[in-house]
Amino acid sequence: MKRMLMAAVLVSGFVRSALGQVNLPDGFEIVEFAESDTLTWSPRINNCGEIVYVQDRLENSRVYLYDNGKIARLTEADPGRGVFGPDINDAGTVVWARGLLGQPKTWEIVMLANGQRSMLGKGDSPSINGLGHMSWEVFQSYDCNIHNDIMYFDGATVERISRSELTDQVPQINDDDWITWGRQNFCVNPWVGQILLYSEGVPVVLPAEAAQAQAPTINNLGQIAWGTNELGIELWQNGQTRILAGTDSGKNPRLNNLGDIYYIHFDGPGGTLWDGYLYRVSGGAPTIHRLTEDTVWNIDGDINDWVEVVWHWTVGPHDEHGGIRFMRRIRTGDAEFDGDIDLVDHGAFAACITGPGRVDRLCDCRFVDIDCDGDVDLHDFAQFQNAFRGE
Numbered sequence: 268m269k270r271m272l273m274a275a276v277l278v279s280g281f282v283r284s285a286l287g288q289v290n291l292p293d294g295f296e297i298v299e300f301a302e303s304d305t306l307t308w309s310p311r312i313n314n315c316g317e318i319v320y321v322q323d324r325l326e327n328s329r330v331y332l333y334d335n336g337k338i339a340r341l342t343e344a345d346p347g348r349g350v351f352g353p354d355i356n357d358a359g360t361v362v363w364a365r366g367l368l369g370q371p372k373t374w375e376i377v378m379l380a381n382g383q384r385s386m387l388g389k390g391d392s393p394s395i396n397g398l399g400h401m402s403w404e405v406f407q408s409y410d411c412n413i414h415n416d417i418m419y420f421d422g423a424t425v426e427r428i429s430r431s432e433l434t435d436q437v438p439q440i441n442d443d444d445w446i447t448w449g450r451q452n453f454c455v456n457p458w459v460g461q462i463l464l465y466s467e468g469v470p471v472v473l474p475a476e477a478a479q480a481q482a483p484t485i486n487n488l489g490q491i492a493w494g495t496n497e498l499g500i501e502l503w504q505n506g507q508t509r510i511l512a513g514t515d516s517g518k519n520p521r522l523n524n525l526g527d528i529y530y531i532h533f534d535g536p537g538g539t540l541w542d543g544y545l546y547r548v549s550g551g552a553p554t555i556h557r558l559t560e561d562t563v564w565n566i567d568g569d570i571n572d573w574v575e576v577v578w579h580w581t582v583g584p585h586d587e588h589g590g591i592r593f594m595r596r597i598r599t600g601d602a603e604f605d606g607d608i609d610l611v612d613h614g615a616f617a618a619c620i621t622g623p624g625r626v627d628r629l630c631d632c633r634f635v636d637i638d639c640d641g642d643v644d645l646h647d648f649a650q651f652q653n654a655f656r657g658e
């Protein structure tokens with residue numbers, strides 16, 4: 268039996284702010300959900316458009332799953348013990364950490380797969396790949412650095428792949444079980460940071476121009492990108508590192524498997540506002556799209572292979588009011604986004620028909636749920652027919 272609790276079906280509202288210099292890619296729109304007074308954070312998205320995120324302050328936080336307009340709560344409130352850092356893969360397996368606020372020795376990894384929950388051991392900051400393999404960190408001790416072991420889970424056993432006297436954190440894994448993470452030294456001033464890659468049994472340091480490399484992201488092309496404090500986004504591939512032109516002082520990048528990157532950048536008067544940006548290569552020549560320009564902070568997020576981007580926003584650094592923004596594909600009946608609505612799309616539509624009534628995990632069929640009510644039925648077909656051009 269599924270243990271998730273269903274929340275009310277959401278009514279998504281369009282972003283209301285005037286977005287002056289915003290330059291969304293063609294065929295996308297931004298919707299908002301999960302607005303709250305008590306923190307909404309840490310969204311991750313898979314290729315089915317499913318989004319996991321955390322809501323509420325850490326001591327009382329819970330994991331939620333957004334799927335094509337519906338929100339389900341995956342964890343119950345457990346006063347004093349929070350959840351954080353969720354991730355989700357295309358199979359719908361969700362993983363997160365839970366534990367007591369400020370007591371990292373209590374933190375442990377929880378996996379939810381096919382309605383079954385399991386505990387995988389101590390740790391936090393889990394990252395899951397398409398095979399259900401994972402990486403995470405395990406707190407050991409701290410001085411001026413936070414000593415974390417970096418772990419690899421192959422679906423059956425957990426193995427430690429790194430231990431250092433520096434600050435190793437936030438490992439990310441791709442489908443080839445390559446694991447990358449940042450290693451900082453905060454015992455020197457200014458601090459310094461390196462990016463590591465574990466792909467052949469021993470961690471190696473990747474060449475970086477930046478002295479303060481941090482927070483890497485990895486994809487299935489074997490690309491690794493990270494933020495720097497001074498240079499913009501650096502991208503490593505096949506032994507070479509280069510700086511991505513135009514991403515000056517961009518931070519916290521997230522790669523999809525096409526090489527597109529969501530990142531954030533300090534904008535606005537006095538450098539007081541963060542905005543979300545998309546560095547896109549899948550549309551042809553690299554283009555930079557500014558996704559937001561308003562008076563709130565648009566911060567960390569994630570991107571999938573449909574170039575859909577999710578991130579969280581907050582009123583400001585000391586304000587817990589905020590929510591999730593989701594840049595999704597506009598639904599026109601074009602099922603594979605090649606710019607037309609033809610017999611190929613007609614075939615996709617026919618294969619996706621569900622009849623009336625919400626269906627979970629529509630996945631790629633969500634794109635022909637044209638009226639966004641969770642099914643693919645005759646109402647959607649009527650809209651499809653109006654748009655159909657034949658050929």
Ligand SMILES: [Ca+2]
Pocket residue numbers: 601602603604605606607608609611612
């Ligand atoms: Ca098409």
Ligand SMILES: [Ca+2]
Pocket residue numbers: 605607608609611
């Ligand atoms: Ca076509």
Ligand SMILES: [Ca+2]
Pocket residue numbers: 623624640642643644646647
């Ligand atoms: Ca319907």
Ligand SMILES: [Ca+2]
Pocket residue numbers: 636637638639640641642643644646647
């Ligand atoms: Ca529908």
